[in-house]
Amino acid sequence: MAKTASQFTYSHKELVTLMLKDAGIHEGLWNLSVNFRLGAGAFGPTPEEVAPSGFVSVDAVGIQKMEPKEGQPIPPLTYDAKELNPEAKP
Numbered sequence: 001m002a003k004t005a006s007q008f009t010y011s012h013k014e015l016v017t018l019m020l021k022d023a024g025i026h027e028g029l030w031n032l033s034v035n036f037r038l039g040a041g042a043f044g045p046t047p048e049e050v051a052p053s054g055f056v057s058v059d060a061v062g063i064q065k066m067e068p069k070e071g072q073p074i075p076p077l078t079y080d081a082k083e084l085n086p087e088a089k090p
Contacts, residue, residue, distance in 0.1 A: 012077050013084070019063045020085040028065050032077040035060040 010018065012032050020030060037059040044050035066078050 013079060015061065016063055016077075016079050017084040020079075020081050023063075025063075025081045026085055026087045028081050029068065029074060029078050030063045030081055031066045031075060031079075033060075033062045033064040034058060035062075 016030060016032050020026075035058070037057045038054065039057070040052070040054045042050050043053040043055075066075060068074060068078075
């Protein structure tokens with residue numbers, strides 16, 4: 001069935017799940033990764049109101065394999081691929 005909504009939003013966990021499934025990953029701890037791009041310039045709503053300004057944009061979203069040291073807690077936004085994308089049983 002085709003989806004007819006005009007907007008879809010996903011939680012951090014849902015994004016990681018989608019990416020694990022897309023990549024065929026079934027094992028390991030994986031963390032949500034967001035790459036930011038920073039910039040600066042002179043901006044303003046009018047030429048008289050131009051001021052030194054900064055901006056941040058999202059450059060990429062992905063996942064990164066995590067290997068916490070034994071005894072350390074699992075970092076936030078880190079998920080077990082075995083739970084989110086278990087291998088299909090024959």
